[in-house]
Amino acid sequence: MLSQDFIRLALLAGTPIALASGAIGYFVVLRGQVFAGDTLSHVSFTGALAAAAAGVDLRFGLFAATVVVALLLALLGDRAASDDVAIGTTLAWVLGLGAFFLDLFNRSSRGGNGVIAARTLFGSIFGLSGGQARLAAVIGVALFVIMLAIARPLLCATIDSKVAAAQGLPVTALGAGFLVLVGVDAAEATQVVGALLMLGLIAVPAGAAARLTASPYLALTLSSVFAIASLWLGVVLAYVIPSFPPSSAIIGVAAVIYALSFAAASVTARWPCWPRGARPSTSPGSAG
């Protein structure tokens, strides 16, 4: 199977993106920003369609749209209390815009058969070109390195933003910068698993990791490991069973891992195998 070019490209592009998505996803879950991540993934759909309608490179539309909306979300959601509603209404509007661009595109001479829409929505990891895969790998690694670099201050700002601000950390800038990272990751992951499923690489492995351990760095590592495992197993599954779309297979594996984490958490809650004080809490993220 590894002798096939498209499999090698899929793994080359997918592994760094899964690595970065797992790490970024842990903070997304910890900060309670899964909904924001979801919105950014849908935004990438609108961006790609806008670029398609205008006839420019899809990737330009992807990155421009996600970065702009990430900044907009950071601006709108200044207070925690109005967060999810502000995000929700923005999301609805962005999807409506997507429908509009789809209309425009279908009417132009280039459009018609809906392939672009389907590819953007559900991705096509087996259809990547060599250049796309290498770019995806570079961006994935870069995102992961940036994430590790800001992990400590971001963790501080996430767990107690007041204390972090008192210590002189730029809490607002960190939050906005983090959302931009999520946006770039969403734009890149859209090309691999698609706009609608990219949340599966961000939220699902991280949700499982956060259920299993309260230690931040361990959870971050676990989350990346789960994401990469989902990607690899998913690719193998899709290769072995040709009627299984790769995006669905990847998310399917991630969902199974998540379901197992519930089982594992309830087992350790019932029969703790370590002293009471050291027992991992099942609710690490209540600060979000």
Add this chain to the structure above:
Amino acid sequence: MSFFAYPFMVHALEAGTIVAVMAAVTGWFVVLRRQTFAGHALSVMSFPGASGAALAGLPLPLGYFAACGIAAAAIAAGSRTDNRRNLAQESAVIGAVQVTGFALGFLFLSLYGGILENLENLLFGSFLGITATQVDVLAGVAVCALAFFAVVGRPLLFSSIDDLVARAGGVPVRALEIAFLLVLGLAVASTAQITGVLLVFALLVAPAAAAQQLTSSIAGGIGLSVAIGLLVTWTGLLLSYYTDYSVGFYVTTLAFAVYLAARLFRRLVRS
């Protein structure tokens, strides 16, 4: 040419009106309870529901309602730790449920074979093919949903505002929460058949969010929310009729504009 001359426009207006009222009332509670994300995830569930029903050869509405019901139960079951709402875990659970739904829907569609033809209508809806039967079904669902809010509105409001005090006062908070999610699933499942999976949400959240920016009164808020929902739907349908772009685009844009205007207005009044 008056659009009332066309039966499909009349059906679209009827369906749009029913959906706008039901979504605005349900949405008011969604916004109050901060369950916007759950609303989005449940609305998305109609996609696997519809494609799964198509694959199995069952009637589509059955698929919509079954998928939304299962997802509502899963979200309700997974979103509590130590018997309390835990917002971070809740959002992870909802995200997982939603994305699993999308993945299943995509799988069913590829197995079914008709990937590209119906995808757009399924996701973005079409007001134009609504039949009289669909309008009747919608009206039935809306009556059920509104009856639910008429009966349990008070305790639901109590538990939405203060979970702990409500529990101490003997309100069955957990049962209410599950029942609310199921009604929400029912409402979005029926709405999605008309507005499409991805746009239900504009009618569910934006009018209610705008109304809550403008007033904190309960009856006033729900009334205002319904009024905004109706206004947005009717204007969107008319604009779409005369300009030939999709209803979804107009409805979402108008709703977002109303929400932004409400936020701006509130800020001006305060200062």
